[in-house]
Amino acid sequence: MGFMEIDLSGQTAVVFGSGKGIGAVVSEQLAQAGAMVYLASRTEANCIKVMEKITENGGKASAAACDVSDIEQVNEVLQKAEEETGRLDIVINNAGIDCVTPFVECSQEEIMRVIMTNQMGVNNGLQCALRRMKKYGHGKIVTTTSFAGRRDLPHGNGFGHYGMTKAAVNYLTQTAAFAGADYNINVNAVGPGIVKTKMWEDILDTDEADGKNREQTWEEYQKKYIPLARGAQSHEDIGYMMLFLCSKYADSITGQVIYVDGGASTD
Numbered sequence: 001m002g003f004m005e006i007d008l009s010g011q012t013a014v015v016f017g018s019g020k021g022i023g024a025v026v027s028e029q030l031a032q033a034g035a036m037v038y039l040a041s042r043t044e045a046n047c048i049k050v051m052e053k054i055t056e057n058g059g060k061a062s063a064a065a066c067d068v069s070d071i072e073q074v075n076e077v078l079q080k081a082e083e084e085t086g087r088l089d090i091v092i093n094n095a096g097i098d099c100v101t102p103f104v105e106c107s108q109e110e111i112m113r114v115i116m117t118n119q120m121g122v123n124n125g126l127q128c129a130l131r132r133m134k135k136y137g138h139g140k141i142v143t144t145t146s147f148a149g150r151r152d153l154p155h156g157n158g159f160g161h162y163g164m165t166k167a168a169v170n171y172l173t174q175t176a177a178f179a180g181a182d183y184n185i186n187v188n189a190v191g192p193g194i195v196k197t198k199m200w201e202d203i204l205d206t207d208e209a210d211g212k213n214r215e216q217t218w219e220e221y222q223k224k225y226i227p228l229a230r231g232a233q234s235h236e237d238i239g240y241m242m243l244f245l246c247s248k249y250a251d252s253i254t255g256q257v258i259y260v261d262g263g264a265s266t267d
Contacts, residue, residue: 015027015037017068018039028054038062095125100203118165126176142189143172147261173255189258193261218232
């Protein structure tokens with residue numbers, strides 16, 4: 001094995017929100033590192049596609065439907081992984097939805113929808129994972145936050161209630177890290193910046209509806225908010241940081257929010 005290669009052979013990982021985007025990519029990376037990966041998202045068909053890709057490449061994976069706002073469903077996924085493999089080493093809380101409605105116009109229903117998935121969904125994943133990992137005396141939990149939890153965009157729709165939920169995720173990460181510390185459970189969060197996810201596609205949809213050129217607007221967002229000249233981050237960029245935090249090389253890292261955003265969150 002080469003210097004700092006990550007080997008997760010024999011480990012069990014559960015990835016919530018793994019049907020597409022960052023969650024799908026980090027699931028593939030975990031499988032490539034040797035972990036048995038349990039994929040879970042609202043749309044099971046998406047997870048099945050990722051599972052098939054993993055198994056075609058020689059990895060091990062299983063797929064299930066799960067609404068993370070329902071703590072019983074979250075617990076059932078973790079229970080299945082534990083019962084089938086006899087262990088639970090890694091949990092990734094990546095499920096999330098966007099909310100690009102302007103702050104003043106956002107309805108109570110939409111606010112509660114984003115809170116239940118982004119905030120309560122993460123809470124459910126953290127609580128259930130900690131309860132199950134305690135008996136093993138180790139574990140790695142990584143949650144997806146966002147640079148929107150640290151700053152807002154000073155024009156346009158902004159991040160509004162989406163950013164509010166991600167700020168809550170940052171706080172929950174620290175709280176969960178303290179709760180897991182006595183059991184050697186590491187809890188961290190990774191904050192993507194400007195990545196081509198559904199949220200940014202929705203923002204571009206809104207801009208396009210206002211008569212703006214889609215690709216030009218995308219380039220302008222990158223230049224305006226990302227100091228690093230290489231521009232927007234890829235799903236793989238985020239996955240690499242998550243993979244590192246799941247490895248032995250991150251054994252002394254906990255309670256941290258690490259931004260992989262090209263400097264976008266820098267004050």
